[in-house]
Amino acid sequence: MDTKTLKIARWWEKTANNKILCTLCPRYCRMGDGQPGFCYIRQNYGGILYTLGYGHPSGFAVDPIEKKPLNHFLPGTKILSFGTAGCNLGCKFCQNWSITKAKLDEMNSVVASSEDVIALAKKYSTPSIAFTYNDPTIFGEYVIDISKIAQEEGIKSVMVTAGYIDKKAREDVYKYIDAANVDLKGFTENFYHKLTFSHLDDVLDTLIWLKQETNIWFEITTLLIPGENDSQDEIQNECEWIINNLGDSVPLHFTAFHPEFKMLGRQRTPESTLMHARKIAIESGLKFCYVGNIHNTEGQTTYCPNCFNKLIKRDWHSVKANRIINGACPVCQTKIDGVF
Numbered sequence: 001m002d003t004k005t006l007k008i009a010r011w012w013e014k015t016a017n018n019k020i021l022c023t024l025c026p027r028y029c030r031m032g033d034g035q036p037g038f039c040y041i042r043q044n045y046g047g048i049l050y051t052l053g054y055g056h057p058s059g060f061a062v063d064p065i066e067k068k069p070l071n072h073f074l075p076g077t078k079i080l081s082f083g084t085a086g087c088n089l090g091c092k093f094c095q096n097w098s099i100t101k102a103k104l105d106e107m108n109s110v111v112a113s114s115e116d117v118i119a120l121a122k123k124y125s126t127p128s129i130a131f132t133y134n135d136p137t138i139f140g141e142y143v144i145d146i147s148k149i150a151q152e153e154g155i156k157s158v159m160v161t162a163g164y165i166d167k168k169a170r171e172d173v174y175k176y177i178d179a180a181n182v183d184l185k186g187f188t189e190n191f192y193h194k195l196t197f198s199h200l201d202d203v204l205d206t207l208i209w210l211k212q213e214t215n216i217w218f219e220i221t222t223l224l225i226p227g228e229n230d231s232q233d234e235i236q237n238e239c240e241w242i243i244n245n246l247g248d249s250v251p252l253h254f255t256a257f258h259p260e261f262k263m264l265g266r267q268r269t270p271e272s273t274l275m276h277a278r279k280i281a282i283e284s285g286l287k288f289c290y291v292g293n294i295h296n297t298e299g300q301t302t303y304c305p306n307c308f309n310k311l312i313k314r315d316w317h318s319v320k321a322n323r324i325i326n327g328a329c330p331v332c333q334t335k336i337d338g339v340f
Helices: 114-123 136-152 167-173 189-195 200-213 232-246 271-284
Strands: 012-014 020-022 042-045 048-051 060-064 078-082 128-131 156-161 179-183 217-224 252-256 289-292 310-315 318-322
Touching (some): 114 136, 136 156, 200 232, 252 271
Parallel strands (some): 078 128
Antiparallel strands (some): 310 318
8 A cells, every 4th residue: 555645644653563543433443454343444554543535535416404404504505515434333224324334445436635625515505504414523634624724715614423532632623613413323232232333331421422512513413213212211311311401492303213324224204203302392492492303393303492373384394484583583682603
């Protein structure tokens, strides 16, 4: 392997026998010479860790920001979206498995410098850039370089992530980030261990860190899988944890699972399951709860938590009406949490 064109990674240290310990995420992969980490795109060559995904996105798309999903961050705007190959989780239900489970040489990746990504955002007049599709944690060096330039150019940066990242590394990766959607994939350690090959507590720690130690706007998404993480008790526990640890204003999205990857034999999530979960969330005290991957205007509309006036009407990822004025309800002037 010719390493002259590769980017040397951050967040690693040498160990015995010329192995490398990657300290980017809680998986803490140990790699011998020539070996990749779990994510496929961080690899040891000659005792140096390289990030193979740097400058090699799998492709670009211009999406509605509601698709991330973010409902309280610049609603109704477009966002330039991209990811790379690989992922640091092993979700059996992955909805983007053709990207996350691919190695770089299996992808029709393009070459794009950090400056190229910014130029593309300007070309399509998108006020934001999303690091998404696979988990941007694994290409954190690329995230930092792009988001730093974006901040200088007045363009916002968004992480769409599972939140599975080392405590020290996240301070670097999120330094120039403006918003995030964090996948809280379930609310039991058994679910995380069995279906994602990761751990719940590390994700909860990231959420608390975002709330207590950053000014990053964030929302939470839970993909409800029938028979796995959709019980009333688990949903209730999740909502109560969010209120007790993050507050009642963090938007929570319950989205529908469709059979993919290693869970092709499962049924799609019924709309009734999503709406029942939303009901639990609202009755628990959360001000903003949404449903996704279905057409349901009631479950996708933003209501004033004080007077219950309809503020932002949505259908799927489309904003049909936005009545928020200066970040507040026009009827009762209640401030709506978010970036509007």
